[in-house]
Amino acid sequence: MNTIPKSEQTRSRILSTGRRLVLGMGFTGMGLKELLTESAVPKGSFYHYFASKEAFGQALLEDYVTDYLGRVDSLVAAPGTGGARLLTYCTAWLAAANKPSIAETCLVVKLASEISDLSEDMRTTLDAGVTELVARLEQIIAQGMADGSIVPQGDTARAARLLYGQWLGAAILSKLGKSEQPLVDAMDDTRRRFFP
Structure with a gap:
């Protein structure tokens, strides 16, 4: 039995559908009509959860940052050496057999330049998430x-x-x-600079 309230399920469906669409076409390229059709949500319901498309974008980035940092926190807490954890993080940037790479699913890669001039709130959210991520990488390196x-x-x-x-x-x-190739080159350089 699903214990998540229906309203939270709907909000979550809008955000996950939005993430997929934004990764494919960017934030400005994704129309509200497309988002509503793909997530099977009426327009009124969208505005119940988000005051505007920008508010949706803000929530989308907050959700993404929380999810991403949670995965990095699991990595930081994993057993093994700091070097092994750093290598695991870097390897995740490369495509795996059955998993998309960070490069393919990263909203920072997709949106950093697009939203930096579009929305100060969205830019701040993304920047704060990157700052927290870098702090976690610093912890792994230390x-x-x-x-x-x-x-x-x-x-x-x-x-x-x-x-x-x-x-x-x-x-x-x-x-x-x-x-x-640029990711392969980054891995080669990371190995050279960080590993004995």
Whole structure:
């Protein structure tokens, strides 16, 4: 028996459908009519949950950031060395046999440049999520340095920012060139710089 209230199920369905559509066509490219049709929700119901398309975008990003950080928190808490956890995170950027890569499902990759001028609230939400993610990467790097599985990096905060920036840039180049090579190159460079 499903214990989630129907109203929360509807809101969740709108957000998950919206995430899929936004990943495919961008935030401005996704029309409200498409979202309502795909999620099988009447227009009035949409406005019951979200005051506007921008409010929906804000909720979409908050939901995405919460989900993403939860997955990274599980990784941070996983047993093993910091180096093994960092390698697991970096490997997730590459396509797996039965799972889409982070590069294919990352709303930061898809929306960072689009929303930075469109909505200050959405930009702030995405930026705060990235800041939290980088802090978690810094934690993994520090753990790996402490257990000897990661080469000393000096300023771990800077190392985490540069690492994330490299992978984010590689994901954008990969999307642009329709090639995984930039991600493969990022993995090679990460192994060279971070692993003994």
